[in-house]
Amino acid sequence: MFAEYLLPILMVVFLFIGIFTGYPVAFILGGLAIIFALIGDVPLPFLGMMGSRIYGGVLENWLYIAIPLFVFMGLMLEKSGVASRLLLTLQRLFGRVRGGLAISVALLGVVMAASTGIVGASVVMLGLLALPVMLKQNYKPEMACGVIAASGTLGILIPPSIMLVLIGSIMQVSVGNLFKAALIPGLMLGVLYIAYLLIMGRLKPDWMPLADTDAVDHDKTPLALALTRDLVGPVFLMVTVLGSIMMGIATPTEAAAIGALGAIFLAVVARKLTYTTLRDVCYDTAKTTAMIIFIVITATAFSLIFKRLGGDYMILDLFDATGLGSYGLLLAIMVLIFILGFFLEWIEISYVILPILLPVIGLMDFGMSTQATLVWFAILMAINLQTSFLTPPFGYALFYLKGITNGQVKITTIYKSIIPYVLLQLTGLLLCIAFPAIVLWLPGLI
């Protein structure tokens, strides 16, 4: 088996080696794709598909248009000072609770999750809003990054979710049912995060220090008034972004544009919109977007060659060798997806691995209807894939976060930051496996 899969194995090995040299991840992915295509004697016309995949899968992909727009919105909000004021006031609201700021971020994450189906966008928004404030307040960087990355990824689980739409169509289960089924697990994760933050606030108070009294009390405005004042802008934005989706004015991409325009408007109102501000926001939007999208561009080339050299068969063979019962198989699949999540993006896993696994799912029997089994499995899969955004070396949430920190935070710090949240997600996953009702109750499949 080793000899047969030498090339895909080497691809992964060299990827690791390359990444640790510190050369940009995106370029390593693309370069290895070419090198291994040449070593593996992949015909040139096949290599020619890389361009088609980039054009059709990345440039022509509407969902991705939302990314620069949300980045723009976040940057503009930051420049207008609206965002940090709200977070500070929110923290006043949470009073003397340790980690109040982090809890505000988690709550904001849940709200944003319900408004978009796009992970990158939420992480970027939360990061731009909250990270500077948290760091200024002397949060341990690990603490700050973790809650942002994790809360930002809730967006793919809490409906609406682009991922569930895709999984639903691949597995031939109703997307409406999946949306219902994902709601409780998604909120449950949010609750787990907040519980964790409350506990950490007690255990490690210096990891999330309270704002020093001066900073909070510097603002002498009565809390109710300050809250009203600082909420006007963001509530206006929330109404424009969330509301435009809810009321059916806009798709998520369009809502992002509405949000971007709203942010410009707030900056005008705050008298902060100068030519320099606008220019800097445009420049920074370009850089951040490029960093995100170029990874997607080269990852698509990498996975094309990985599959061509037998990487997908390697995975299937690994799996065949187990010979397990229903729960054993389920656990094996979950472990496999978790591990693959370190290297592949959810689209690859959903489109490549899921179809390979479908026949296996059909073999499993958990004493529920076929429909219930499929919905349950799809949600387990979705929770599991959520971790893939957080697990290094390829966790998009991590990259997005790194992209917006402008070198303030090391990628290794970000890696460390997500460990507790990955564990919390795995806890959520195990809870859903142990108690299928968490998933199946709302869609009425129990």
Next chain:
Amino acid sequence: MKAAVHLRVAAALDLASRPLIGAGIWVGRLTSWLVLAVIAAVMLTVIMNALGMNELFRWENRVFLFQRAFTINSATELQWYLYGIFVLFASTYALHTNGHVRVDLFYSRFPARVKHAVDLLGHIFLLIPFCLFVAYLYWPQVEMSFMSGERSNFGGLGQRYLIKGALAVGLFFLALNAFGRILASLAAILDPKLAEKEPFHVR
């Protein structure tokens, strides 16, 4: 006193790298502004949809890009034409501003010249081959799109070859800029003084 040969070579390389890097930054900054156009195009779609409009304008003769009418789908497709150009040239801009993600576990501890060596080798063996292979092999698709007059099937935009061509041109431009950085890195390796300079000094 005359500088040592290797220092003079370094200075020459550094000088040669500047127009390339300068062009990359200039183009990247210019295309950055396209994000505003993307916002405008998306807003146009939102407004037209809210009003249940299908066409904004219609005219007699088929014109460049917009064909015979400006429909809601023209606005929709305009979004990704603009976004595509924006993202492709931003990738080059990010190259010069050190915007692409690195796993800096060890990298951050490397001496400046080693950092330059990593980038130099990476550009030569990874980035440039990727860009050139993809761009070169994609070019026939651009030509085919041009010959067939490929256009929207939804009453949107014409001239699909423009955005397909932008992909090939964008990647070629990135390779050219990576070459510029190779010259700069070589210069820095030869001349420690250059290496000590912050290598990504633009914003």
Next chain:
Amino acid sequence: AMADGPRRIDVASVFDTSNFLGAGAQFMADEINVASDGKISFRVYEPGDLVPPFEVFNAVSSGAVDAGWDWMGYWAGTIPLLNLYGALPFGPTPEAFASWMWSGGGTEYIQAQYDNYNIKVLPCFVSPQETGGFYNKEINSVDDFDGLRFRISGLGARVLNKFGASTQLIPGGEIFLALERGRIDGAEFSVPQVDEVMGFDEITSYYYFPGWHQSASWFSLIINQNVWNQYSETQQKQFETACRSTLAWSMTEAPHQQMLTLAKMQERSGIDVRRFDDETLKNLEAAWEEVVEDEMNENPEFREAYESLMAHAKLIEEWYELQELP
């Protein structure tokens, strides 16, 4: 005798093989295996596995992928004539259309076009008439199309535009959300068997019939000409045999399944299944006649094929009329 062509070719499907439209690719793969006595086999790839669905035509043309399984309408941006095969409003039935394709010269018209792109085309699958779509608003007359935001592609869209509808380009994966949130008022997608999986019935009120905008739609196997030429004449015939068998399967498997699926959907979501009234359909047809006239003036190849198709269909209609029992 000529040497045999490749034993295994890659086929990039534009639909998931788990749904009816993509299942055709897998069915054909099985048929070619039998017809060639195991000497030819397909490796069918899921959409996006090799290239994104909309890039399949270009990939086959350039030889990047050996072959593709497609809905012909996807390539109308490159070959406008394909609108006729993908989604022809008020066109003939699948049976009459199939007759024209295989015995009336229909395939030759497209092959002549595909020759320019170095592609051999085998039309191997026809879907039944599609539905009139899912709506959140009642359609009682063509006036109700005014300002209606509807997801539809091709020539049917141009018909609706005449009544003031805003016809939109929304990618497959986003239709559900757009419909659910009311960003669009309705959408047509495919036949009930395929629509059911998307769950559109759970978020809309009305499911309208008939699918006037698409009376039959063609799906095909496209093969890079260089690959095709490597096969011996016998092998090429084997492809045709497998193709016709797949076509027969698509025509016999589909119709009853749609009614069974429809019943399932009604039970599940209680969606209101309706028909457009005759007046509405008559008005739509009148508008279609203007659209098709424009299209024929614009595109002489379309005129030629369209006139040939309609003449062929008329013969079949006359035959059935002559044979009709009271």
